[in-house]
Amino acid sequence: MCTMISKTVKIGGSGKGTAGWFTVNQVNVSYDHPFHVPLEHALNIDFVNEALGPGARVAVELNPESANALVETIQAVLKQAEVGGYL
Amino acid sequence: MYTTNMYEGMLAETVMIHGYQGDVINAYFARPLGPGPFPGIVLVHHLPGWDEWYREVTLKFGHHGYAAISPNLYCREGHGTPEDVAAKARAAGGVPDDQAVGDLNGAMQFLRSLPYINDKVGIFGTCSGGRHAFLAACRVKGFDAVVDCWGGRVVVANEDLTPKQPVAPIEYTRDLSCPLLGIFGEEDRSPTPEQVTQHEQELKKQGKTYEFHRYPGAGHGFFYHNRPSYRQEQAVDGWNKVFAFLEKYLI
Numbered sequence: 649m650c651t652m653i654s655k656t657v658k659i660g661g662s663g664k665g666t667a668g669w670f671t672v673n674q675v676n677v678s679y680d681h682p683f684h685v686p687l688e689h690a691l692n693i694d695f696v697n698e699a700l701g702p703g704a705r706v707a708v709e710l711n712p713e714s715a716n717a718l719v720e721t722i723q724a725v726l727k728q729a730e731v732g733g734y735l
Numbered sequence: 736m737y738t739t740n741m742y743e744g745m746l747a748e749t750v751m752i753h754g755y756q757g758d759v760i761n762a763y764f765a766r767p768l769g770p771g772p773f774p775g776i777v778l779v780h781h782l783p784g785w786d787e788w789y790r791e792v793t794l795k796f797g798h799h800g801y802a803a804i805s806p807n808l809y810c811r812e813g814h815g816t817p818e819d820v821a822a823k824a825r826a827a828g829g830v831p832d833d834q835a836v837g838d839l840n841g842a843m844q845f846l847r848s849l850p851y852i853n854d855k856v857g858i859f860g861t862c863s864g865g866r867h868a869f870l871a872a873c874r875v876k877g878f879d880a881v882v883d884c885w886g887g888r889v890v891v892a893n894e895d896l897t898p899k900q901p902v903a904p905i906e907y908t909r910d911l912s913c914p915l916l917g918i919f920g921e922e923d924r925s926p927t928p929e930q931v932t933q934h935e936q937e938l939k940k941q942g943k944t945y946e947f948h949r950y951p952g953a954g955h956g957f958f959y960h961n962r963p964s965y966r967q968e969q970a971v972d973g974w975n976k977v978f979a980f981l982e983k984y985l986i
Binding site: 650651652654656676678680681683686687688692694696698701702703705707 | 781782783812813814815816818819820821822823825826827828829862863887888897900924925954955956962963964
């Protein structure tokens, strides 16, 4: 059942949903039941804008290995950008 | 039992009911055509939301002769696709227990207000809905049978309690007011077999009427034909046990 493991953080950016691009201002991260990926639990990431309703959501559902790889890759890219003087 | 020479008809539609604190929430409702009397059943959806599987289950109970209602426990999250609404509820850590119990009480009261109910109302839920069903059967009077399918977090360590789930449901076992059927997979991790046994010991201690069935080769959600957790043999037997149990106490 539901693990209820969930965290929310405010962010700034844009996401492309079913109706096109929109401003995302929050990301919801959970390790709980996914809707699509064939796993009992997954690392679910939802980029949302709650002011625009529940449909303003860009979703991904990852297995834990993929989630860790994503985190490491993001950090590596940001580090490279920092070293290159872009940040 | 249905036989091929019977007339069969069903009405199924969205209705509005009064839930927690009088809030108006929507629900999916199905009932056989005819004067009744029919037993009632409240169907409590799971964390993945008020989705197509729960519509199918509502129709399934209608086919089996029940006036069946599945309230949308996520109604206050706004409206959209069931997945988008459920994702919002998931991010929020689910809905408060008090609110869910209030909504389920409202669904039960709705059924009891109907002229064709046989004066018996049960409650059935899966996953978080199994937990909510058990909670409601403990905290609200008026249910005549409860079915908890793999409801996790019935047994909860103190450090895992939250403001929305401030009390472990097992603590309410002494208040359980009707017979309980529990359906569990032996490979489930929430509830674990140890947690199921712990709950069973509490039911025995409190002298409650219950049946627990544990299925080898099955994990969490093994009735869900649209998920890889589906286990055909166990699911068929589990459904048979659900309807046999409800027939015993509601018909």
